[in-house]
Every structure is written in C-alpha cells, then in structure tokens.
Amino acid sequence: MKIFFHFSVIGFSNTYLIGGDRGDAILIDPGHMDLALLELIESNGYYIRHILLTHRHPSHTKGIGTLLKIYDARIYSYASFGMHSYPIHTIEDGQSLDLCGLKVDCMLVPGHSSDSLVYIIDRAMFTGDVLFSGRMGSTDSKLSQSLLQRSIREKLLPLDESMLMFPGHGAPSTLGIEKMFNEDLITEIRHENRLQT
Amino acid sequence: MFDFTPCSVEHCHHYVTTGQTTCLFHNPDKQAITEQVIKMLASGQTIGSFCASTLEVRNTSLRDCRLYACNLSHSLFVDVDFSSSFFQLCFLQFSTFIRCTFKGITSKYSIFSGSKFIDCDFSESDILHSNFVGIHAQNSCFDDSDLYYTDFVNAVLEGVSFKDCNLKKADFYASTRENVSFKYSNFEEASFTREQQL
Secondary structure, three states, X not given: OEEEEEEEOOOOEEEEEEEOHHHEEEEEOOOOOOHHHHHHHHHOOOEEEEEEOOOOOHHHHOOHHHHHHHOOOEEEEXXXXXXXXXXXEEOOOOOEEEEOOEEEEEEEOOOOOOOOEEXXXXXXXXXXXXXXXXXXXXXXXXXXXXXXXXXXXHHHOOOOOOOEXXXXXXXXXXXXXXXXXXXXXXXXXXXXXXXXX | OOOOOEOOOOOOOOEOOOOOOOXXXXXXXXXXXXXXXXXXXXXXXXXXXXXXXXXXXXXXXXXXXXXXXXXXXXXXXXXXXXXXXEEEOOEOOOOEEEOOEOOOOEEEOOEOOOOEEEOOEOOOOEEEOOEXXXXXXXXXXXXXXXXXXXXXXXXXXXXXXXXXXXXXXXXXXXXXXXXXXXXXXXXXXXXXXXXXHO
C-alpha cells in the first residue's frame, strides 16, 4: 500500500491517495480538486476507483464533482443525507470493504458530525475530523463533545498503539503518541480510569 | 511504507530493520548494519520505505538526505548535520538529537513527537504539517522558518527561539515555554489555547 498526501488550500484539509492493485487507487476526502492533485494521481499511474468520505463537511467533499468528470469512481459514505447530487454507496458501522485489493474497515465515530467514519487500511487509520495530532475534533455542543469522547474511548482507544493516524487536517501521528501527548485524550483516559476504580 | 514486522526478539516493540529479522538494537551484527545504514543515508540518494529504528549516529554529515516514509524512531543522533535534507512522512519519534543541524530542511507530514532536541538548529526551514507534539527542546532555534500547521502540543520548550517564523495554524496548546521568543513571528495566528482552535 502506498499513501500520498495532498493538501487543499481551499479548505485547509488533507486528501489521501491510497495506491492499491494494478494502478487502481482510493481517494479519501477530496476537499478540492486541483491540478496538483490530478498530477499526483496521474504521475503515479493511478486511476481513482473509489472515493471514501470521512464525513459530509464541504472542506472534505467539495472536490467530488470535478473528480467524477475525470474518473468513474464509486463514492462511499455513512449516509447520503440527500446532500449530494451523485450516488453514494452507504456504509454501515463495522462494515469491511475490499477495495483495490485492500481491506478497508469502517467505524462510525460520531461527535464531530453524526456521520463521521474512521477508515482503517492495514496499519493506517484515516480519522477525518474525529481526532487530530494533539487534539480531538471540534464539536458544536456539550452533547456532541460528550458523544465524541465516548466514541473515541470505545472505538479508537482499544486499537493497537502502533496504528498510524492520518487526520483530515494537520500532521499525521500514531495512536500511541496521541495517548501520551494529546491533552484531550489524556483527560478522557484519566476520566475513564476514575470511573473504573 | 516501511515494513511493520515486529522485531523477532520477544517483548521488543520495535520494527525490524529493513532486510533484517530484528531491530537494529537486537541485531547481532549491529555495528556493521549501522555502518551500512549510515553510508546509505549519507550517499545523498533518495531513500523510501526504509526502517532503521534504534539507530545511533555520531559526528556524521547527512546533508541533502531525501527520505520518504522512513522510520528512524527511537534513535540517537549526536553532532549530525541534516542541513538541506528532505523528510516526507518520516517517523523520527522518541529520538534524541544533540547538537544537530537541520538548517534549511524541508519536513512535510513527518513525526518528531516525544523527541529530545538539545542545541539543535532548525533555522531557515520549511517544517509543514509536522508533528512535534510532546518534544523536549533546549537551546534550539527555529528562526526564519515556516512552521505552517505544525504541532507543538504538550511540548517542553526551554530557550527555544521562533523568531521571524510563519506560525499560521501552529499549535502550542499545553506547551511549557521558558525563555522562548516569538519575536517578529505571526504568533497571533498560532494556537495557544483551545478557544483559539474553534
């Protein structure tokens, strides 16, 4: 598996190109389609077969329209919400997909948005806006914050600490590093430990 | 991406050195392999998907290194010159850097988390989308650098200079700062509290 980064200056978001079998590739969160992204795809000899959306926010999805004019790709998301003019293949929590010869595990981790998905491909975890290097995703209410904390605690913290983390914004990390230095996660782990004792 | 095969020694959590069955620390030929790795790094060639965690390098010039998706975590670098090198998706977490020069480097999407930097120079560098979460830096310099979207959350910074830097979207939340200068830098565009993030 090869992972390539593309940074969108429009939404300040990360798009990930995952190279699979025989020139086929997966694109995660195409926030903006520009020549640089196209060149990244084409210069590496890839054809985008699948587009995975971590959530519906425009900074992660706005490039889809242009992408579909170039590639005949299937789009995957937790729910369509009727917000897109293109067909969405909806994913269920816990579903596994086989895309471009790669196993993609999908986990619903709501809080930042109700449809936030984390994708795990091999040793890499694509967290969208759920978890970033050094902080948790933003929320718009105490309830959402609580939901996000619980989702991360139940779904992400039990994973292998060596799991590489590729967020929707900012620098990559590993789960182990986040458990040690992410202040939001540390607070959450302490809270969980207190509840258990 | 480098091989994620764990070291064959029981309870060792490091990954194997590329082409070997153990990590460098547990390799019976540690000295010879280390020399080979250093020679490769010093050759100036582009190196991708290589793992050599627990490496020890002293008094060496590794100028103009070009590393892609390499793992040099948990390593020790003393008096090493990395000037003008390029790091993309490299993993250098929990390493120790003493009197190392990173002048003029480009670092993109690389991880230096939990590392220790003593008397290091990162001046005139482009350090973008990189992870310096939890580092401990003493008497080090990032002057005249672009630190766009680079994280220093929970970092301990003592005598560190960030003069005339681009700090847009840099994150210093929960960092401990003593004798740190942000003179001439756009620190108002960096985050120091959680409210600034929203």
